[in-house]
Structure formats: structure tokens, C-alpha cells
Amino acid sequence: MAERYSSFERGGRRWLWQRITAAFLVVVLAFHFFLLHFVNHADEVTFAASQARMETLTYFSLMILFLVTATFHGVNGVYNALVNQGLEGTKLSVVKWTLVVASAVLIIQGVRTALAWSGGIPL
Amino acid sequence: MSQSYNRGLVEDFGRWREFSAGMWAWIFHKFTGWVLVGYLFTHIAVLSTALTTPQAYTDTIQMLEMQPIVRILEVGLLAVAVFHILNGLRLLLVDLGVGLEAQDKSFYASLVLTGAIVVASIPTFVAGAF
Numbered sequence: 267m268a269e270r271y272s273s274f275e276r277g278g279r280r281w282l283w284q285r286i287t288a289a290f291l292v293v294v295l296a297f298h299f300f301l302l303h304f305v306n307h308a309d310e311v312t313f314a315a316s317q318a319r320m321e322t323l324t325y326f327s328l329m330i331l332f333l334v335t336a337t338f339h340g341v342n343g344v345y346n347a348l349v350n351q352g353l354e355g356t357k358l359s360v361v362k363w364t365l366v367v368a369s370a371v372l373i374i375q376g377v378r379t380a381l382a383w384s385g386g387i388p389l
Numbered sequence: 390m391s392q393s394y395n396r397g398l399v400e401d402f403g404r405w406r407e408f409s410a411g412m413w414a415w416i417f418h419k420f421t422g423w424v425l426v427g428y429l430f431t432h433i434a435v436l437s438t439a440l441t442t443p444q445a446y447t448d449t450i451q452m453l454e455m456q457p458i459v460r461i462l463e464v465g466l467l468a469v470a471v472f473h474i475l476n477g478l479r480l481l482l483v484d485l486g487v488g489l490e491a492q493d494k495s496f497y498a499s500l501v502l503t504g505a506i507v508v509a510s511i512p513t514f515v516a517g518a519f
Contacts, residue, residue, distance in 0.1 A: 285484060288477050295470060303510075308463065309454035309517055313443035333433075340426030347419055368430075375433055382439045 273346035280342055287339040294332050313383070320383035333376040341365045410493035414476055421473040428466060460518040467514065468507045475499040 274281055302308060306315065319325050345365055353361060381387075408416070435453070439446040453459050479495045482488050488495055 285481060288481060292474050292477055292481075295474060299467065299470065303463075303467075304513055307513070307516065309451065311450045311454070312447045313439060314447075316439070316446075317443075336429055340422070340429055343422045344426055347422070372430060372433055375437055379433065379436050379439050 273349040284339060284342055287335040290335050291339055294328065298332065317383045320380060321385070321388050323388045326380060326384050326388050329380055330377060334373060337369050337372050341369045410496045414496040417472060418476050418480070421469045424469045425473055455518065457518045460515045464507065464511055464514050467510055468503060471506050472499060472503040475502055
């Protein structure tokens with residue numbers, strides 16, 4: 267039988283979180299595309315228009331949650347794909363920690379950008 | 390004991406002529422996933438121009454949106470995102486034990502629906518750029 271690699275860990279929670287974030291992202295990604303391409307058109311985007319949306323706590327919170335879930339889902343997906351391709355040992359550890367650092371940078375930069383629009387947490 | 394399906398070497402894409410609908414769905418889901426995660430990093434980098442000045446952000450977005458190639462790439466991004474969403478829903482249902490027997494048909498339905506949504510969205514996505 268051919269050698270098989272699986273990213274599934276019995277008892278692990280990453281599999282479950284990949285599904286939970288998927289269910290959330292299906293709705294929010296569709297909403298994001300609809301709002302920013304059909305309700306508002308991409309070529310009409312201005313700082314003021316983004317600011318007006320981000321000053322609402324509901325929208326701000328949704329976008330922060332969108333950023334965090336999309337980062338986890340995407341980066342965990344990349345990690346799983348590499349495990350499925352047979353990456354293991356030290357190489358896998360290096361990739362894992364690179365992805366962790368890249369995720370942290372992405373989330374910090376995304377939150378800083380959201381705060382630049384909202385001028386602080388819109389409470 | 391659960392039965393396992395021997396897919397052979399998963400990294401052996403040279404066997405593509407033997408691939409079934411489920412294997413193509415797996416490959417397309419991986420490919421669209423790689424594109425989307427790459428775009429996520431690019432998207433945040435572009436949006437980060439808002440950290441410099443409000444005008445720099447507005448100018449950057451409007452300069453990009455004036456380029457026909459950017460609009461075409463956005464249609465491609467829509468295709469990738471819609472397929473990933475629809476096939477993701479299919480995977481969530483299969484994980485819950487719903488529609489496993491019709492998983493090949495639901496893959497074809499995902500492809501057809503993706504095509505229909507993308508074609509219907511093209512006028513909106515390219516408006517004003519050509």
C-alpha cells in the first residue's frame with residue numbers, strides 16, 4: 267500500500283476549528299464581497315467611506331473577527347496541505363513557526379489598519 | 390473498523406488522468422485555498438496604506454481600480470472565492486454525513502454555480518475600467 271500522510275490528529279482540536287471557522291467564513295466572505303463590490307463599488311472606495319463603516323462597533327468587531335478567523339483558516343490550511351504532502355520533522359517545525367509569526371504580523375497589521383480607520387475601538 | 394480509501398501517493402499529480410470527481414474537488418479546494426491565503430496577505434498590505442495618510446489610501450485604491458488588469462484579476466479572485474465557499478459548504482455537509490453518496494454531483498454543481506455567479510458578476514466587476 268502506498269504511503270499516506272494525514273494532517274488529522276485523533277483527539278486534536280485544529281480539525282474542529284478549521285470547520286468552525288469555515289462555517290463563519292462562508293457567510294462573512296460572501297457578505298464582504300457583496301458589500302464591497304455590489305452595494306459599494308470597488309472603484310468608489312475612499313478613506314472616508316471605509317472610516318464610516320469602521321466607526322460602527324458591529325462592523326469593526328465583525329472585521330476583526332473576520333481577520334482572525336481568515337488568518338487561522340488560511341494558515342492552518344497551508345500547514346495541513348504541507349503535512350499531507352509529506353513534510354515532517356525539523357522542516358515542518360520551521361514552517362510551523364514561520365506560519366505562526368506570519369499570522370501574528372498579519373493580525374497586528376490588520377488591527378492597526380482597522381484602528382487607523384476607526385480612530386480607536388468604537389465603543 | 391472504518392474502511393479507508395487508498396488514494397495512492399497524494400502528491401503524485403502525474404496520475405491526473407485517473408482522478409475522480411472527489412480528487413479534482415480536493416485539488417481545486419487546495420489550489421483556491423493557496424490563492425486566497427496569498428491574497429489575504431496582499432490585501433492587508435494594500436489596505437495598510439491607510440496607516441500613512443487618508444489621501445494615500447484613497448489614491449492607492451483608486452489607482453489600482455482604474456487598471457483593467459486589476460479588475461480582471463478581481464473576477465479571477467471572485468471565481469476562486471465562490472468555488473472555495475461552495476465546495477467548502479459541500480465539505481461541511483459531507484463531514485456531517487449529508488450527501489456523501491452524491492459528493493461527485495455536488496462537486497459538479499459547485500463548478501456550474503461558480504461559473505454562473507462569476508459570469509453574472511462580470512459587468513459589475515469591470516464597470517468603468519474599460
